[in-house]
Amino acid sequence: MQKITPFLWFDNQAEEAMNFYVSIFKNSKVLSVNRYGDAGPGPKGSVMTASFELDGQVFTALNGGPVYRFSPAISFVVHCETQAEVDEYWEKLSEGGKENQCAWLDDKFGVSWQIVPNVLIELLSDPDPIKSGRVMQAMLQMKKIDIEKLKQAYEQR
Structure with a gap:
């Protein structure tokens, strides 16, 4: 147990x-x-x-x-490997609920979830503050996380 x-x-x-x-x-x-x-x-x-x-x-x-009532002060993080996995959990858990910023959603019962691709954590943890900052700025523009857009922001010159 x-x-x-x-x-x-x-x-x-x-x-x-x-x-x-x-x-x-x-x-x-x-x-x-x-x-x-x-x-x-x-x-x-x-x-x-x-x-x-x-x-x-x-x-x-x-x-x-x-x-x-539930509050976003407590949420459940779902770690995802691929965009397909992000898309699947996002679609199913947000159905009848509310999409929020930066990977957060409230399901139809009001429970808060974060659908987070593992690559997001990796890119935000980069020791180069310019690269990680671009990733942060890209993420702040998203509701559901788009891995390809994060990678583009990371690699921007």
């Missing part, structure tokens, strides 16, 4: 969100669903918690009511 598990508080969409995420990420599965009983506080038979695994990372979702 992993030591730390992200715990996501939903109003009443925990099962829907779990199924949505499991459908997007490879090597993912539903682990368990626990339902409210006679003691409540949710309606008897409705989902209380749902545990699921996304590519090896376990999450728990709770239907806790409308008390709390």
Whole structure:
């Protein structure tokens, strides 16, 4: 069992969100669903918690009511190797949600994600501040990251 598990508080969409995420990420599965009983506080038979695994990372979702909302202050970073992978995750996770700047999006449940190609980290970490600065400026103009445009900015003369 992993030591730390992200715990996501939903109003009443925990099962829907779990199924949505499991459908997007490879090597993912539903682990368990626990339902409210006679003691409540949710309606008897409705989902209380749902545990699921996304590519090896376990999450728990709770239907806790409308008390709390998600914030971009906490997000999940999806590391990608290729533009095709960036495009796939971006398209699926942003459907019904909101595209934000610099690789960030909010999915249809309000959960924040960052879809980040590994090359972005490499280029931003270049010891040449001129090159890494051009990459930063290029990234600041993007919502979904375009790897080719980042590389062009990096190699600019």
